[in-house]
């Protein structure tokens with residue numbers, strides 16, 4: 001079958017790969033309906049997560065139709081339309097039972113790599129390098145889904161494929177951030193990054209009762225999406241002094257919760273950008289933490305800063321003094337989707353969560369290289385390039 | 392590919408030497424000691440299994456551990472806070488040579504035990520050992536970087552910080 005693959009740093013290919021087969025009793029095989037690019041793929045593309053092998057199939061945010069089920073699967077049947085969480089969780093270990101699904105002890109068959117990096121390994125993720133298990137991704141006509149009773153969710157009638165697609169990753173990531181950061185009624189929440197993840201974090205915060213939600217980016221079209229489709233306020237960091245503006249909006253306090261949805265390749269208008277980029281390229285730091293730094297400075301005393309953006313290793317000039325002296329809570333996580341997807345699908349059925357606007361460019365697998373190019377360079381207002389393998 | 396897997400692994404260990412040294416310092420503050428003396432004298436490796444102590448019977452351990460037979464001894468104790476049962480195992484005959492770098496690249500004497508223990512936990516919790524191979528993939532040219540990663544991926548199920 002045809003698949004979109006990683007061929008090297010900044011190289012995407014379309015090539016023939018074998019079809020997946022059922023290997024475990026709890027597997028299903030899914031015929032992929034839609035599969036989207038995600039900001040996390042850009043870190044793979046740029047070579048910042050160095051555990052990709054040429055030929056690896058990309059894609060971890062997807063939905064489709066069940067075409068084969070393993071003997072142990074009880075929830076799903078051939079023909080079901082389902083959305084699948086990007087992270088692979090067994091549902092039986094202590095972490096899964098705590099709702100911390102992306103920390104699953106059993107979902108990553110290569111735990112040695114992340115144990116070496118971080119002291120403990122986390123769960124596995126589709127199409128996200130050999131450090132995260134070496135699982136084949138979803139930019140292909142078929143994908144094998146292990147632990148399918150846990151990770152696949154039936155899509156309610158009336159929720160379109162284009163909407164349900166984002167219940168795989170962007171939306172549950174936003175829900176993870178807002179919920180785990182402890183957003184409460186009447187909070188003021190600031191979100192850095194107006195990509196799919198930042199937009200979903202903003203919507204989650206609103207649905208959790210936040211008084212005011214502000215999203216920060218520099219791309220007009222993305223900020224416009226935030227205002228029209230999400231209903232949050234926006235700030236353009238190239239036009240205004242973000243911490244100053246946030247202080248003014250909050251009577252001098254700063255936001256109660258600051259959610260960073262930018263990641264390790266953050267951009268910044270100041271001279272520190274050059275500093276961070278050079279250090280990253282010389283491998284003196286692995287990640288550029290511009291937005292996290294700003295979030296820490298902007299956050300109110302005793303508030304919470306949550307990193308949803310992906311970081312891999314070490315950062316430089318980290319304002320630990322502000323974290324300590326302002327008594328901040330600093331948290332982060334990969335998404336715990338299995339915990340949030342049921343409520344997300346309900347919000348989608350009730351039109352309280354709309355996501356189809358994120359799919360700005362829908363194309364065939366043959367257009368894989370072009371799709372990644374557009375998504376990376378944000379050409380033509382691209383927010384997400386989405387592949388339809390059946391096209 | 393002309394190199395044996397072992398050859399590739401030691402090549403891997405050499406090329407990622409500085410990373411490994413860094414990681415060693417991160418994961419083991421006492422890594423300044425000469426290689427070979429890094430492994431804890433007791434030799435116990437442990438996983439916590441979300442099962443009642445009565446369900447983790449060391450007389451009838453899951454296949455991956457049972458297959459190591461008389462080479463290993465095992466013990467259990469309840470984990471605090473409702474986290475289940477701590478299952479520990481070690482080689483009866485413990486040769487020296489478990490440096491942190493060897494452990495991180497799965498070349499230490501306990502490497503097979505480490506992966507057997509992880510698999511036993513999977514069987515007890517999820518009912519089966521999760522398989523990832525064969526995973527669909529495209530062409531893999533034999534570049535040095537690619538071979539290095541492939542070698543590390545092969546040993547990653549056996550590798551660990553202790």
Ligand SMILES: NC(=O)c1ccc[n+]([C@@H]2O[C@H](COP(=O)([O-])OP(=O)(O)OC[C@H]3O[C@@H](n4cnc5c(N)ncnc54)[C@H](O)[C@@H]3O)[C@@H](O)[C@H]2O)c1
Pocket residue numbers: 038039040041042043169170173192193194195196197198216217218219222237261262263264265266267268290291307308309310333334335383
């Ligand atoms: N935690 C998880 O489970 C999870 C899941 C999915 C994605 N992610 C991560 O979330 C991040 C965002 O993902 P996405 O798909 O929305 O990516 P994206 O690339 O579409 O969006 C990132 C946005 O951040 C903006 N940005 C860059 N620098 C900024 C700065 N200094 N201040 C404010 N905004 C800035 C960019 O202009 C862009 O619009 C990525 O790092 C991705 O890896 C995490």
Ligand SMILES: [Zn+2]
Pocket residue numbers: 038039040041060061086169170
């Ligand atoms: Zn993602």
Ligand SMILES: [Zn+2]
Pocket residue numbers: 089090091092093094095096097103104105106107
């Ligand atoms: Zn689990």
